[in-house]
Amino acid sequence: xxxxxxxxxxxxxxxxxxxxxxxxxxxxxxxxxxxxxxxxxxxxxxxxxxxxxxxxxxxxxxxxxxxxxxxxxxxxxxxxxxxxxxxxxxxxxxxxxxxxxxxxxxxxxxxxxxxxxxxxxxxxxxxxxxxxxxxxxxxxxxxxxxxxxxxxxxxxxxxxxxxxxxxxxxxxxxxxxxxxxxxxxxxxxxxxxxxxxxxxxxxxxxxxxxxxxxxxxxxxxxxxxxxxxxxxxxxxxxxxxxxxxxxxxxxxxxxxxxxxxxxxxxxxxxxxxxxxxxxxxxxxxxxxxxxxxxxxxxxxxxxxxxxxxxxxxxxxxxxxxxxxxxxxxxxxxxxxxxxxxxxxxxxxxxxxxxxxxxxxxxxxxxxxxxxxxxxxxxxxxxxxxxxxxxxxxxxxxxxxxxxxxxxxxxxxxxxxxxxxxxxxxxxxxxxxxxxxxxxxxxxxxxxxxxxxxxxxxxxxxxxxxxxxxxxxxxxxxxxxxxxxxxx
Numbered sequence: 001x002x003x004x005x006x007x008x009x010x011x012x013x014x015x016x017x018x019x020x021x022x023x024x025x026x027x028x029x030x031x032x033x034x035x036x037x038x039x040x041x042x043x044x045x046x047x048x049x050x051x052x053x054x055x056x057x058x059x060x061x062x063x064x065x066x067x068x069x070x071x072x073x074x075x076x077x078x079x080x081x082x083x084x085x086x087x088x089x090x091x092x093x094x095x096x097x098x099x100x101x102x103x104x105x106x107x108x109x110x111x112x113x114x115x116x117x118x119x120x121x122x123x124x125x126x127x128x129x130x131x132x133x134x135x136x137x138x139x140x141x142x143x144x145x146x147x148x149x150x151x152x153x154x155x156x157x158x159x160x161x162x163x164x165x166x167x168x169x170x171x172x173x174x175x176x177x178x179x180x181x182x183x184x185x186x187x188x189x190x191x192x193x194x195x196x197x198x199x200x201x202x203x204x205x206x207x208x209x210x211x212x213x214x215x216x217x218x219x220x221x222x223x224x225x226x227x228x229x230x231x232x233x234x235x236x237x238x239x240x241x242x243x244x245x246x247x248x249x250x251x252x253x254x255x256x257x258x259x260x261x262x263x264x265x266x267x268x269x270x271x272x273x274x275x276x277x278x279x280x281x282x283x284x285x286x287x288x289x290x291x292x293x294x295x296x297x298x299x300x301x302x303x304x305x306x307x308x309x310x311x312x313x314x315x316x317x318x319x320x321x322x323x324x325x326x327x328x329x330x331x332x333x334x335x336x337x338x339x340x341x342x343x344x345x346x347x348x349x350x351x352x353x354x355x356x357x358x359x360x361x362x363x364x365x366x367x368x369x370x371x372x373x374x375x376x377x378x379x380x381x382x383x384x385x386x387x388x389x390x391x392x393x394x395x396x397x398x399x400x401x402x403x404x405x406x407x408x409x410x411x412x413x414x415x416x417x418x419x420x421x422x423x424x425x426x427x428x429x430x431x432x433x434x435x436x437x438x439x440x441x442x443x444x445x446x447x448x449x450x451x452x453x454x455x456x457x458x459x460x461x462x463x464x465x466x467x468x469x470x471x472x473x474x475x476x477x478x479x480x481x482x483x484x485x486x487x
Contacts, residue, residue, distance in 0.1 A: 130166055238349060256320050267332045377411060
């Protein structure tokens, strides 16, 4: 595992409370295996030979309890220890996601990536019909009116028809045989079944609820508040369409809804950065560097929200991935069009979407507070909120004042509260962009950075009365060029 062999024994009370244990744990470079919750008084955590590495970056370690059962813990740069969620339920668990295998590698070419993804997703499409993923979706959201019952009945017939067609194509050799996807190793116990701790967490996640009506009530109250964005008709059409699609497709499926929302919500920031780059490349406008940095920090924040929802299983079904990814590409070009005609229009759209996200997350936290407090946070949440390097997290907060937010992350309740807080920051930033207050906000940020830099390393003065050394006469002064010889 890349760790020193000598273990250190930690009392379970220290682990549960996240008390500091000192910077003795280095980051484990390998992928952590599946682990069980540590229930015993003595917890064995492998110790690192390097103290400096622990101070620089957080660690995700695989430890053992007194019975030798595996257990994953997160060691932050300050040495505090936090239990993390046992299993990753996402479609891309273990590889192809930030902080996991393959992170930071150079991709293949466009055609190779497309071909690989098509093969993978086509296999998942076949499985979705053959093993009827849609049945579980219907059970989570049973029809409640005549129209919904008709749609549900049609859905059953379509799924059955494609499943029969796939069987026939397989029988005549057109398609290869297909089996259900095996469980990832980290989710299995010694007998090859879903581990009990993973099963317990999965069942709790299925118990999470979100109703559409209370979210819209919050939206009405927000719309009536002072300073709310007044969107033109075309923006309202795009925004309302997005919200209705989420209400219909993801009713009573909150984690999948949040994953869809985060996939789409990060697209506007890609659009803004693309347009600002285009303007700079064409030489039309070159004052957007600070704005691009802010939008990148916002996109980076939404990326972590997205991956938190992936780790909770939000991208598990093929139909959800298909809907979210195609909607994201569509909305990317919609926002590019809005920004080309009027940046204010684009920012109004983002302000509305982020405001809807605030309403949705706050309602979800209120409905599920007690259950969320019983679940530990995913690794990716701790990597983001408890990382020693919070530069991009601070860049996200454009309208706040020092000290910056330093949210806790002790359980899944804290995680969703943090996400709701992040979305409020996005709303503030989009409103500042819409009203052009972002110009003064950026100026204030530059002034603050300059003042902090001066406090650390004062600028030398020429008269010797300042904090620095006395400068030679004339040093650091701007002189007027003598142009008399040029005529």
